[in-house]
Amino acid sequence: MAADATYAPNEFIGSDGHTVVGMDADLAKALGQVMGLKVNMVNATFDTIIPGIVSGKYDLGMSSFTDTKARQQTVDFVTYFVAGTSFYVKSSGGPNITSLSDLCGHKVAVEKGTTQQSDVQAQASKCKSAGKADISLQIFNDQNAVNLALSSGRADVAMADSPVADYQVKKSGGTFKLSGQPYGTAPYGIAMPKNNGMAKPVLAAMKALIADGRYQKILDKWGIQAGAITKPVVNGATS
Amino acid sequence: MTLPSAGETAAQADPPEEIKAIPVRHPGRWLAAVVVLVLFAMLVHTLVTNPRFEWNVVWSYFLSRRVLDGLAITILLTVVCMVIGIVLGVILAVMRLSANPLLSGSSWVYIWFFRGTPVLVQLLVWFNLAFLYPKISLGVPFGPSWLTANANNLITPIAAAILGLGLNEGAYMSEIVRAGILSVEHGQGEAAQALGMARGLTMRRIILPQAMRVIIPPTGNETISMLKTSSLASVITVTELLYAVQLIYSVNFKTIPLLIVASIWYLIVTSVLTVGQYYVERYYARGAARELPLTPRQRVWRYLTTFHAPPPGPVLPPSAGSGR
Numbered sequence: 001m002a003a004d005a006t007y008a009p010n011e012f013i014g015s016d017g018h019t020v021v022g023m024d025a026d027l028a029k030a031l032g033q034v035m036g037l038k039v040n041m042v043n044a045t046f047d048t049i050i051p052g053i054v055s056g057k058y059d060l061g062m063s064s065f066t067d068t069k070a071r072q073q074t075v076d077f078v079t080y081f082v083a084g085t086s087f088y089v090k091s092s093g094g095p096n097i098t099s100l101s102d103l104c105g106h107k108v109a110v111e112k113g114t115t116q117q118s119d120v121q122a123q124a125s126k127c128k129s130a131g132k133a134d135i136s137l138q139i140f141n142d143q144n145a146v147n148l149a150l151s152s153g154r155a156d157v158a159m160a161d162s163p164v165a166d167y168q169v170k171k172s173g174g175t176f177k178l179s180g181q182p183y184g185t186a187p188y189g190i191a192m193p194k195n196n197g198m199a200k201p202v203l204a205a206m207k208a209l210i211a212d213g214r215y216q217k218i219l220d221k222w223g224i225q226a227g228a229i230t231k232p233v234v235n236g237a238t239s
Numbered sequence: 240m241t242l243p244s245a246g247e248t249a250a251q252a253d254p255p256e257e258i259k260a261i262p263v264r265h266p267g268r269w270l271a272a273v274v275v276l277v278l279f280a281m282l283v284h285t286l287v288t289n290p291r292f293e294w295n296v297v298w299s300y301f302l303s304r305r306v307l308d309g310l311a312i313t314i315l316l317t318v319v320c321m322v323i324g325i326v327l328g329v330i331l332a333v334m335r336l337s338a339n340p341l342l343s344g345s346s347w348v349y350i351w352f353f354r355g356t357p358v359l360v361q362l363l364v365w366f367n368l369a370f371l372y373p374k375i376s377l378g379v380p381f382g383p384s385w386l387t388a389n390a391n392n393l394i395t396p397i398a399a400a401i402l403g404l405g406l407n408e409g410a411y412m413s414e415i416v417r418a419g420i421l422s423v424e425h426g427q428g429e430a431a432q433a434l435g436m437a438r439g440l441t442m443r444r445i446i447l448p449q450a451m452r453v454i455i456p457p458t459g460n461e462t463i464s465m466l467k468t469s470s471l472a473s474v475i476t477v478t479e480l481l482y483a484v485q486l487i488y489s490v491n492f493k494t495i496p497l498l499i500v501a502s503i504w505y506l507i508v509t510s511v512l513t514v515g516q517y518y519v520e521r522y523y524a525r526g527a528a529r530e531l532p533l534t535p536r537q538r539v540w541r542y543l544t545t546f547h548a549p550p551p552g553p554v555l556p557p558s559a560g561s562g563r
Contacts, residue, residue, distance in 0.1 A: 047489040054492065074492050113489035138396075138476045139486065145474070152370035153391050 001028050001039050002058040004046035006111075006142040007160070009167045009222040010064045013043065023163075024062040026218045027080065027209070031190075034205040045141060047113030050075055053191055060192050060202075064161055066115045067189035067237045077189025078202045079236040081219075081227045084182030085116055086165035087157050088150070091177045095156050098180035101126070105133030109146045109155035112139045116159040119184070143168075151175060163224040187229065187236050199234045206232040254556035296496040300487065301503070309483030310504050316400060316469040316479060321462050323405030328412025333442060335417055346413070353410035359471055361407055365399040366475040400472035400479075408465060415457045419450035451523045459516030463509050480504060 003011040005020045014021040020041040032039035044052060049061040053075055067077040087097040095106060100119060104127035110116040117139055124135040138155055140146050147168060150158040160168065162182040169176045190206075192198045209215040210230065219225040286292065300306055334346035353361070364371075369390035378384025394402070423446050431441040473482035480501050488497040521531055533541065 047485070048494065051488075051492050051494040112485065118490065140476065141474055148367055148370065152367040153373060153389075154367065154369065 001041050001060045001062055002044045002049045002052055003041060003061070003063040004049065004142065005043040006144050007046075007064055007164050008171070009224065010161070010163060011041075011062075023081075023218060023222045023224060024064065026221070027215070028060075028062050030209050030214050030218065031202065031205045034208050035201060046111060050191060053193055056193070060190055060198070062190050064164070065189055065191050066161075067187045067235065068115060068239060069237045071191070072235050072237050074194070075191045076194050076199050077187075077191055077235055077237070078199060078206055079187035079189045079229065079232050079234075080206055080215075081188035081224075082185050082229055083161045083163055083188060083227050084185040085119065085159055086162040086182045087159055087179045088165045088169050088176045089157050089179045090150060090153075091174055094177065094179065096179055097157050099183060102180070103127070103135050103157065104130075105135070106156045107136040107138065107154065109138045109140060109149040109158045111143050111146055111160070112141055114160075115184075115186070120159070147172075147176075163222075163227060166224075184239075186238060188227075189236070203232055203234055257553055291495070292499070293493065293496040296493050297499050297503075300484075300497060300500050305483050305487060306480065306500060306504070309478055309480040310508075312397070312477065313466065313469050313479040313481075314508065316397075316404065316472060316477070317462065317466045319401055320404040320408055320469070321465055323401070324408025324412045324461070324465070325458065327406070327409025328414075328416045329447075331409060331413035332416035332420060335413065336420060350410045350413055353407050358403065358407050358468065359474065362400065362403040362471055362475050365394060365403045366396060368394055368399070396472075396475050396477045399475055400469070400477045404465065404469065404472070408461065412458070412461065415461070416450070416454055418457075419452075419454035420446055422453040423449045452520075452527060455516070455520050455523055459512070459519070462516075463512050466508055466512065467505060 003020055003022075003024055005011045005013045005022075007022075009022050011020055011022040011024045013019065019025075020043055025041050028039045028041060042058070044058070044063075046063060049058065049063055050065075050071065052058045053061050061075075064083070065071065065077065066083075067079055071077070089095060089097065095102075097103060097106070100123045103120065103123055108120050110120055117137075120135060120137050124137060127133065127135055138149060140149065143160060143164065146155075146158050146160070149155045157179070158168075158176075159165075165178060165182075169178050190202060192202065206215075210232070216225065216228060219228050331346045331349060334342040335350075337343050368375075372390055374387050375390050375393055376384035376387040378386075427445055427449065428441055431445045436445070469479055470481035472479050473485060476482070478486075484497045484501040488494045517534070521534070524531060
């Protein structure tokens with residue numbers, strides 16, 4: 001089970017320096033318990049996980065993947081959470097961003113391979129055709145580099161999934177603040193190789209976790225119960 | 240010159256046998272050649288028939304705009320950073336060998352620091368310098384300043400890459416240049432001094448030109464290495480070849496074919512640089528040998544255009560009756 005452990009509170013490296021912990025790690029372990037399998041969480045760079053699943057390097061990917069139609073062409077998903085994208089800026093002097101169209105003329109930092117990257121790239125061409133100032137998009141290898149770019153002023157705005165943005169703002173102790181409202185609520189999915197038979201058992205295990213309350217307990221532990229779902233599905237992409 | 244009498248009559252009556260000379264056989268070489276050919280055939284076969292290489296994807300991106308733009312930035316970074324590195328390296332090496340303890344000491348500290356920290360860390364620090372120094376200004380130390388600039392505007396990502404890679408390369412080049420200077424025999428410097436040449440003049444006109452023969456091969460090595468090290472700039476969002484390829488595959492998930500595209504381009508440029516290094520080395524080797532060895536091109540040309548007379552045949556025995 002692969003995850004990019006730079007995305008607290010969903011997946012990050014614990015205090016021992018090598019274990020992947022977080023909401024995704026806990027859910028993965030719980031799924032393993034239901035299915036009677038041992039889950040080995042490994043850390044990998046975000047944009048290498050889906051290719052790794054396709055090539056057989058990883059069995060599953062649980063790294064806050066947004067279930068999108070584009071990704072469904074390469075892997076199957078079992079949905080387990082909903083999240084939107086939030087903007088966060090520097091507390092003092094940061095711009096007020098309420099939607100994607102406000103990004104024109106700003107320096108934006110995102111992580112490589114995320115839906116935020118494609119969202120901003122689409123917005124950049126919209127800004128250009130509307131005659132507004134260009135977006136200066138900076139794409140980094142991991143979320144930590146995104147945060148560093150924001151705190152050093154390289155970027156005015158950073159974007160990440162809402163639970164992650166909330167957590168970053170909380171942990172920053174006042175350096176960052178959220179801006180505007182989250183947009184584009186979309187389901188998270190556990191990624192697995194296409195049509196290899198894993199989808200049905202994983203879906204059943206997910207339903208079991210929701211039914212007996214362990215799912216809610218894990219979400220409460222990380223403070224992200226706002227994204228809870230009640231009915232997981234296979235390949236539930238909305239866009 | 241007389242033959243031993245015992246064989247004299249025999250020689251006249253019986254012409255000497257032709258010496259059957261056959262070339263030395265090398266059975267081991269033939270066996271090894273067969274093994275290598277089989278392995279090579281297997282390699283070509285797997286490259287051609289394994290569908291997972293997706294050579295059609297490789298070919299479709301090979302000459303695409305984004306890849307070529309990335310290649311241009313990579314070559315730009317290599318050239319600029321090597322120029323900075325070589326200039327800085329020469330200055331630092333000469334400082335290291337100077338009699339002035341302040342010069343040699345500060346050079347030592349520079350080399351120690353820039354060789355002692357990872358290049359990646361140096362790149363990240365230059366890129367995020369605004370975290371430590373949001374504003375950079377020019378002025379009197381501890382006093383008023385005249386020009387102030389926002390660090391992020393002053394140091395763009397590509398400027399950060401050039402600074403990081405160039406300054407780091409300077410530290411490594413200084414050791415290569417120092418090795419070259421040390422390789423020039425001491426007598427040269429002494430003779431120059433005896434002629435009354437100043438130290439600076441000696442260094443510029445006598446020592447450094449002779450040191451070039453030893454400096455060029457490792458410098459060629461460093462240049463080829465810098466071509467690849469420039470890919471580290473991808474972590475500070477400089478759109479060089481590797482980053483350009485990463486951005487493409489982060490969207491279409493064709494990781495391996497695109498990495499093959501990047502690798503092929505790196506190989507092509509490395510080959511060009513290797514040939515260039517060969518000719519630069521030849522230029523600096525003038526005077527070291529009476530005649531420079533032929534270049535591969537000259538050898539091929541000579542092979543194709545020289546026609547030899549057939550070798551002389553076996554020595555014929557003296558015909559009967561002619562006698563001595």
